[in-house]
Amino acid sequence: MTTQSMTGFGSATKRIDSTTLAVEVRSLNHRFLEVFVHLAPELPREWEALSRKRIEKRLARGRVDVYIETKRSAEQHTPLRVDSTLAGAYHIALQELAEERQLPLDLKVLDLASLPGVIELEETLPEPEAMEPEFTETLDTAIEELVDMRRREGSTLESVMRQLCGRFQECVEAIEGAATELQQQRYSLLLERVEKLLADSEVEVPDVAGEVALIAQRSSVSEELERLNSHLKQLGEVLDDTRPKGRRLDFLIGEMGRESNTVAAKIADAKRNQVALDMKAYLEDMREQARNIE
Secondary structure (H helix, E strand, C coil), X not given: CCCCECCEEEEXXXXXXXEEEEEEEXXXXXXXXXXXXXXXXXXXXXXXXXXXXXXXXXXXXXXXXXXXXXECCCCCCCCEEECHHHHHHHHHHHHHHHHHHCCCCCXXXXXXXXXXXXXXECCCCCCHHHHHHHHHHHHHHHHHHHHHXXXXXXXXXXXXXXXXXXXXXXXXXXXXXXXXXXXXXXXXHHHHHHHHHCCCCCCCHHHHHHHHHXXXXXXXXXXXXXXXXXXXXXXXXXXXXXXXXXXXXXXXXXXXXXXXXXXXXXCCCHHHHHHHHHHHHHHHHHHHHHCCEC
C-alpha cells in the first residue's frame, strides 16, 4: 500500500436483465474507519454486511458512504400491475356507502386507480442469490476506482510532506550551525546581568562566572536538535513504509512540535528565533497534510 489520502470517489454500474445496478463509494477524512451503507429498499439487506466486509479489506481509515440503487433507462417499459379484484371490491364498497348515505355515486376510473393497491409497479428484479455475483463485481469496481483516486491524491500529499520535511531540516541545520554562537551569546548576556546585580556584593566574579556557564549549558538546544533530527529520520521512514501511516505521522509531528517549542523558548537571538518560528509553521503545514493521509 502506497501513501493514500482519505478522500476519494468511485462508481460503477452493471446491467442485470432489465435493471441497471448502480454503486457509488465516497470517502472523507476520519480518525478511524467507519462505513455507512445506503441501500435501496428493494435490495437485500444482506448486502450491507457484504459491503462493509469488502470495504474493510481495502481501507484502513476514513468515513466511507456506499450508495447502492437500481435504475431503469428512460426507454424501458415500466411494468404495472392492476389488481382488478381489489378495484371491484372498492367499487362495491363505495356503492354500498353511497346507498346507505343516500348520496350520488360519481365514480370514475381515475378515482379507482388512485386508491391504494389498485395499480402498483411490478418489480422484476432477479432473485438476490442470482444478483450477488454481479453486485460484488460492481462494488469491487467502484472500490478500486475509489482506491485509485486516494492513491493519486496520497502521492501528492506525500510529495508536499517531503518538501516540508526538507525545509524543516534546513531550519534545524541553520540553528545547529549557530549553536556555539547562541550558547556564547546566552552566557555573555547572563554574565553581564549577574555582574550588574552583584557589583556591590562580596561574591567573587569567577565563582559567578562558573555558575553562569552552567546555566548557559542548561540552556543549550543541542539535545532538542538531536531529537528533532531523530524524529525527521523516523518521519522519512514512515513515509517510505507501505502500511497506513497517517496516525504515526501525526504522532511524530506532535513530538517535533514540542521540541520546536522548547528550541524557540531557549533562543534569545532574534534572527535564529525567527528560524525556530518558521519550524513551527512548517510543522503546522505538515500536520494539516498528515490529517488527510490514511
